[in-house]
Amino acid sequence: MSKRSRTHVTCTVNGDEVDFLASDDTSLLDALRDELGLTGAKEGCGTGDCGACSVLVDGRVNCSCLMFAPEAEGTDIVTVEGIAEGDQLHPLQQTFLEGAALQCGICTPGFLVSAKALLDENPDPTETEIRYALAGNLCRCTGYDKIVRSVQEAAVQLRGATR
Numbered sequence: 001m002s003k004r005s006r007t008h009v010t011c012t013v014n015g016d017e018v019d020f021l022a023s024d025d026t027s028l029l030d031a032l033r034d035e036l037g038l039t040g041a042k043e044g045c046g047t048g049d050c051g052a053c054s055v056l057v058d059g060r061v062n063c064s065c066l067m068f069a070p071e072a073e074g075t076d077i078v079t080v081e082g083i084a085e086g087d088q089l090h091p092l093q094q095t096f097l098e099g100a101a102l103q104c105g106i107c108t109p110g111f112l113v114s115a116k117a118l119l120d121e122n123p124d125p126t127e128t129e130i131r132y133a134l135a136g137n138l139c140r141c142t143g144y145d146k147i148v149r150s151v152q153e154a155a156v157q158l159r160g161a162t163r
Contacts, residue, residue, distance in 0.1 A: 007070040013038070014082025022069035028062075029053045031069035032079060040080035040109045044138070051137030054110035055079050061117045061136070080109035083116055091154040092116055099150035103141035110137045115151045123159050127152065 006021040013036060020035040032038045032055070041064055044052030048063035055064045056078040083090040092115050095101070102108040111134060118125055118133035125133070130151050131144070139147065 007073075009070055009073050011072045011074060012076045014078060020069075024068065024070055026069040027065050028055070028057075028067040028069050028072055028077075029064035031072070032064060032077075035069075038079050038081050041113075042106050042109060044106055044110075049138070050107070051110035051114065052107050054113045054137065056113055056117055059117070059120070061114050063136075078113070078116075080112050083112060090116070091157040092119070092151065095150040095153040095157070096147070099146050099153065101142060101146040101150040107137055107139045107141075111139070111147055115154070118151070119155055119158055123155060125151075125155060 004023045006023055008019060009022055009031070010017065010019040012018070013032070018036060020031060022031045022035065029041055029043055032041055041055055042052040043065055044050035046065050048066040051063065053064040054061050056062070057067070057072070057075050059076070084093060092112050096108065096112065114134050114137055115130075118130065122129060127148060130148050134144070134147065134151070
């Protein structure tokens with residue numbers, strides 16, 4: 001049995017420079033979970049259709065199951081674990097909890113990452129813009145209304161507005 005070659009990868013994950021070894025066919029999702037212990041992103045489908053594995057790579061939403069780990073060389077990655085500020089939940093995380101926008105939790109990390117990308121780019125999105133930004137994420141438990149309302153509320157909080 002031949003030994004698979006492994007590539008040394010250096011990148012930034014959640015603000016920290018990290019390095020790890022990965023085979024050329026290792027997905028970024030597997031490297032995050034197995035090499036770095038960041039288990040927030042989930043593998044729901046393995047084909048990029050469900051969004052459960054979504055992470056930000058250089059500020060853009062990516063399905064980490066479709067990206068090879070060596071492609072992460074030199075990139076800046078944010079996972080769901082990197083959204084909070086220490087022990088302080090991000091407003092999206094707090095509004096998802098308060099708005100019951102999660103149940104089983106498989107899809108939640110992907111929704112949070114996708115919603116963060118939206119709010120970073122557009123702090124005052126319409127409902128249609130929210131639904132469009134989250135269209136790559138599937139949920140089989142909660143439906144989407146509570147998720148959309150939670151994103152709307154987080155947007156209000158992030159803008160410092162009051163209702």
